[in-house]
Amino acid sequence: MDWEQDLAAAVTEGEEIRAEELARAALEEGAAPREVLEKGAVAGIYQTGRLWEEGDYFLPDVILSIEAFNKVMEMVEPLLAGEVASTKGKVVLGSVEGDAHDLGKNIVAAMLRSSLYEVIDLGIDVGAERFVEAARDLHPDVIGLGAYMTTTMRNMEGVITALREAGLRDCVKLIIGGAPVTADYAERIGADGYGADAVGAVALVDRLLGVS
Numbered sequence: 001m002d003w004e005q006d007l008a009a010a011v012t013e014g015e016e017i018r019a020e021e022l023a024r025a026a027l028e029e030g031a032a033p034r035e036v037l038e039k040g041a042v043a044g045i046y047q048t049g050r051l052w053e054e055g056d057y058f059l060p061d062v063i064l065s066i067e068a069f070n071k072v073m074e075m076v077e078p079l080l081a082g083e084v085a086s087t088k089g090k091v092v093l094g095s096v097e098g099d100a101h102d103l104g105k106n107i108v109a110a111m112l113r114s115s116l117y118e119v120i121d122l123g124i125d126v127g128a129e130r131f132v133e134a135a136r137d138l139h140p141d142v143i144g145l146g147a148y149m150t151t152t153m154r155n156m157e158g159v160i161t162a163l164r165e166a167g168l169r170d171c172v173k174l175i176i177g178g179a180p181v182t183a184d185y186a187e188r189i190g191a192d193g194y195g196a197d198a199v200g201a202v203a204l205v206d207r208l209l210g211v212s
């Protein structure tokens with residue numbers, strides 16, 4: 001569909017106003033909020049990532065693109081949540097220590113919320129101790145760790161060790177995600193699962209908690 005490509009392009013090109021207009025028009029024409037996010041905004045931000053990797057985009061381009069992405073996200077997120085009376089479970093999310101990337105985590109949070117999970121987002125650069133405190137005080141069913149750099153993914157293991165030392169590892173399911181992370185790595189560090197994208201993250205949480 002045309003709007004998908006147009007919206008993706010507006011996000012990639014950092015055209016905030018155009019992205020907002022296209023997303024609004026798509027919603028008014030009956031597109032599902034989840035589609036507007038995934039096929040439009042997420043597709044656009046992935047293209048930004050590719051252009052950055054290829055050296056065609058510089059930091060200011062990436063920042064403009066993120067701002068356009070966030071505009072669409074702001075509009076779509078309340079619609080994703082719907083009118084939910086009860087939740088399927090509680091999920092704590094955070095980007096691990098040293099990592100300030102959060103676009104992927106925010107999409108996972110939005111998708112989980114839209115799938116009837118209560119999500120507590122601890123934000124970026126979250127140290128192992130904060131995850132331990134959250135496990136102790138908030139009693140989540142699942143903790144989701146995001147790492148977006150090869151240099152920070154090793155901090156995931158530190159969270160697992162800290163949870164184990166606090167005697168809390170068996171009280172909670174622990175999942176991991178982010179571009180450099182793999183299913184093999186999840187297994188190696190003793191996580192309960194890995195999700196390649198936001199839809200995969202929801203399916204994984206459903207499976208781990210035995211709900212659908």
Ligand code: B12
Binds near residue numbers: 175
């Ligand atoms: C946008 C971006 C930034 C933005 C971040 C803005 C923000 N609010 O997030 C800014 C400009 C601030 C930034 C800064 C930096 N960045 Co940067 N950044 C990127 C870029 C271009 C895109 C990342 C992104 O948002 N992708 C889109 C999202 C939607 O995808 P995703 O994160 O993979 O998320 C999906 C899945 O992984 C999954 N998922 C995500 N989280 C989770 C969690 C769970 C639990 C589960 C199950 C699933 C899951 O679902 C998501 C949706 O489908 C990448 C390049 C690239 N191609 O990826 C570099 C990249 C990640 N950055 C990189 C670097 C080096 C940096 C800096 C150090 C740059 C610098 N020299 O200053 C700083 C680091 C700051 C810090 N301390 O973290 C490198 C990392 C290299 C490495 N070692 O691995 C990359 C790969 C670029 C590169 N090739 O050099 N960056």
